[in-house]
Every structure is written in C-alpha cells, then in structure tokens.
Amino acid sequence: xxxxSTLKKVVISSTFATGLxxxxxxxxxxxxxxxxTLRKGQSHPDVxxxxxxxxKKGFFNYHTSTGYFGSITEDxxxxxxxxHGLQVDGIAGPQTLNALLSQMxxxxxxQQTSSSTPSSTSNSTILRFGSSxxxxxxxxxxxxxxxxxxxxxxxQYGRITTExxxxxxxxNRLSVDGIAGPQTLAALxxxxxxxxxxxxNAPVQQTTxxxxxxxxxxxxxxxxSLKDLGYYRMSVDGIFGAGTTTxxxxxxxxMGLTVDGVAGPQTLxxxxxxxxxxxxxxxxxxxxxxTAPSGNRGATITNIVANA
Numbered sequence: 001x002x003x004x005s006t007l008k009k010v011v012i013s014s015t016f017a018t019g020l021x022x023x024x025x026x027x028x029x030x031x032x033x034x035x036x037t038l039r040k041g042q043s044h045p046d047v048x049x050x051x052x053x054x055x056k057k058g059f060f061n062y063h064t065s066t067g068y069f070g071s072i073t074e075d076x077x078x079x080x081x082x083x084h085g086l087q088v089d090g091i092a093g094p095q096t097l098n099a100l101l102s103q104m105x106x107x108x109x110x111q112q113t114s115s116s117t118p119s120s121t122s123n124s125t126i127l128r129f130g131s132s133x134x135x136x137x138x139x140x141x142x143x144x145x146x147x148x149x150x151x152x153x154x155x156q157y158g159r160i161t162t163e164x165x166x167x168x169x170x171x172n173r174l175s176v177d178g179i180a181g182p183q184t185l186a187a188l189x190x191x192x193x194x195x196x197x198x199x200x201n202a203p204v205q206q207t208t209x210x211x212x213x214x215x216x217x218x219x220x221x222x223x224x225s226l227k228d229l230g231y232y233r234m235s236v237d238g239i240f241g242a243g244t245t246t247x248x249x250x251x252x253x254x255m256g257l258t259v260d261g262v263a264g265p266q267t268l269x270x271x272x273x274x275x276x277x278x279x280x281x282x283x284x285x286x287x288x289x290x291t292a293p294s295g296n297r298g299a300t301i302t303n304i305v306a307n308a
Contacts (some may be wrong), residue, residue: 034101034132034158035151038092042069046159050092053100054080094154098132101156127180131157139180142188143168147215147239171215210263214240222263225271226251 033049048067054060060076074090081088084099092100127139136157143149148171149164162178169176172187180188210222219240226232231254232247245261252259255270 034097034130034156035154035160036158037094038069038097040069040071040074040090043067044069047073050097050100051076053104057100057103094156097156101130101132104130125180125182125185127157127185129157129159129162129178136161139185139188140164146188167213171213209265210240210268212240212242212245212261219244222268222271223247229271 033046033053036044036046038044038047038050045067047069048065050069051060051062051065051067051073054073054076055062055065057080059080060073062072077092077096078088078090080086080100081090081096086095086099125135127136132155134155137153137155139157140149140151140153140155140161143161143164144153146168148168149161151160165180165184166176166178168174168188169178169184174183174187210219216238220236220238222240223232223234223236223238223244226244226247227236229251231251232244234243240263248263248267249259249261251257251271252261252267255267257266257270
C-alpha cells in the first residue's frame with residue numbers, strides 16, 4: 001500500500017510538472033479561440049483559451065490553464081455540451097466553440113452574435129474577434145477570394161481571421177485594427193475600379209504608391225513591367241513582397257532615383273522610358289539603350305494607376 005501511495009504521488013507530481021511546463025510554454029503565445037477544432041491530446045495556445053473560457057463559465061475547475069487538452073478538459077467540454085443540448089463527444093468543434101464564444105459575448109446559448117446574424121453585411125455591421133455566423137463566413141470567403149485568408153471557412157472570427165483582416169487593411173491603407181467595420185467591408189466589396197477610372201491612354205497620376213504589402217492587379221502590372229525589363233525574375237503573383245521590393249530597388253538604383261523599394265510617382269513615371277539592365281556580355285538588351293522594349297509600356301503603367 002505504501003509503495004502504491006508513493007507511485008501515485010510520483011504520477012501526480014509528474015502530471016503537475018507537465019502542466020506547469022505547458023503553461024509556461026504557451027503563456028506568451030498569441031492565443032485565440034475559434035479558429036480550429038480542439039480535441040484530446042492537443043497542446044496549443046487555443047486550448048489554454050478554451051480552458052480559461054470554460055473556467056469562467058464554471059466547467060473547468062483545474063487550478064491552472066495548461067494549454068494541454070487532457071481528460072480534465074475533455075470532461076469540462078462534455079459537461080458544457082450536455083448543459084447546452086449539443087452533441088456530447090468532448091470535442092470542441094464549431095458548434096461547441098460557437099456556443100461558448102456566444103456566451104462569452106453575453107448571448108444566451110449557442111446563437112450567433114448580434115453583429116454577425118445577418119447573412120449579408122450592411123453599412124453599420126461590425127465584425128470582430130468573437131463574432132460568429134453567416135456574416136463571418138461571408139467575410140472569410142471574400143478574404144479568401146482576394147488571397148488574404150487561406151484556411152477553411154468556419155464562420156468563427158478567431159485569431160486567423162483577425163490576422164487576415166489586418167493584412168487586408170494594411171494592403172489597402174486602412175486603419176489596421178483587425179476589426180471588419182464599415183470601411184473594411186466596403187473595401188472588400190468594392191475592389192474593382194469605378195466606371196470613370198482612367199483608361200489606358202490617360203496620363204500617369206502622381207498619387208499612386210505601391211509598396212511592400214500591396215496586392216492586386218496594380219502590383220501585377222508593376223511586376224510585369226519590371227520583368228519585361230529584366231529586373232524582376234520571379235512569378236507575377238500580384239503580391240508586393242521581398243522579390244518585388246528588390247526589383248524596384250534595382251530599377252531605382254539603375255535610374256538614379258531614391259532607392260527605397262517603394263514604387264511611387266517618380267518610379268512609375270521612370271518606367272515609361274528606361275533602358276534594360278546590362279546583360280552578362282555587357283551590352284544593353286534594348287534597342288539604343290533608351291526605350292522600353294514593349295510597345296505598350298505607357299499603357300501598362302497607366303494600367304497600374306487605373307487598377308491602383
């Protein structure tokens with residue numbers, strides 16, 4: 001009996017130590033709840049958020065939120081599911097997380113949050129971390145269509161959705177707060193140029209600025225122009241990343257412009273008439289070394305402005 005008691009103490013101590021290790025490991029992580037299904041055996045910052053949410057509702061009674069999904073967390077999830085008429089499987093899936101997040105936002109049961117109930121967003125709609133429902137699903141689909149959200153459509157506004165909104169806001173020069181308010185939602189819906197946008201023969205506007213983080217057809221046209229001239233050697237993807245920045249810097253250096261990697265009015269204007277960079281044999285690859293190789297170079301640059 002004494003040996004058995006000693007063994008139990010060792011097991012309990014080891015379990016407690018593991019819990020402390022996991023708590024320390026994930027304590028500083030950028031945790032958020034609602035982005036993924038959580039189940040027994042997982043170690044993740046989202047599990048810690050789940051435990052803390054269950055603890056606030058009186059279902060998780062362990063003294064520490066460890067970030068490890070063990071039997072205690074599973075029992076807490078089961079108890080929560082049972083009380084709210086959900087499928088009792090001990091897995092924190094979309095329905096369970098929706099019900100929990102709704103309660104954390106002050107709603108009863110597993111209903112959608114008031115900010116996300118409509119199937120289509122209006123001018124007064126505000127979606128933020130913790131929102132759920134069809135409006136969030138629509139938001140995720142729009143972000144995914146534009147290349148900012150690369151995960152499954154869950155209808156849960158969690159950490160991944162927040163970061164996708166931040167990235168979209170940053171690329172479109174909006175206030176970067178991770179909240180999908182009227183301005184952000186309007187920008188998502190109205191990305192196409194207006195009918196009165198300048199055509200290909202319009203003059204270059206002096207307000208266009210493309211920089212790292214920008215996305216869309218304007219960046220794609222910029223990459224094509226730089227690629228035609230031999231400065232950009234990667235795929236044309238419409239994403240102003242490190243490769244595009246390097247190409248812009250190389251072009252600016254060659255043209256005697258301010259080398260900042262930002263495609264502003266001067267850089268875009270210089271792209272209208274410029275030499276190709278020297279080839280390996282030291283000869284200029286453009287005729288005469290002073291004109292762009294493409295016959296519609298002016299049209300391409302104006303296209304950048306129109307799409308921007």
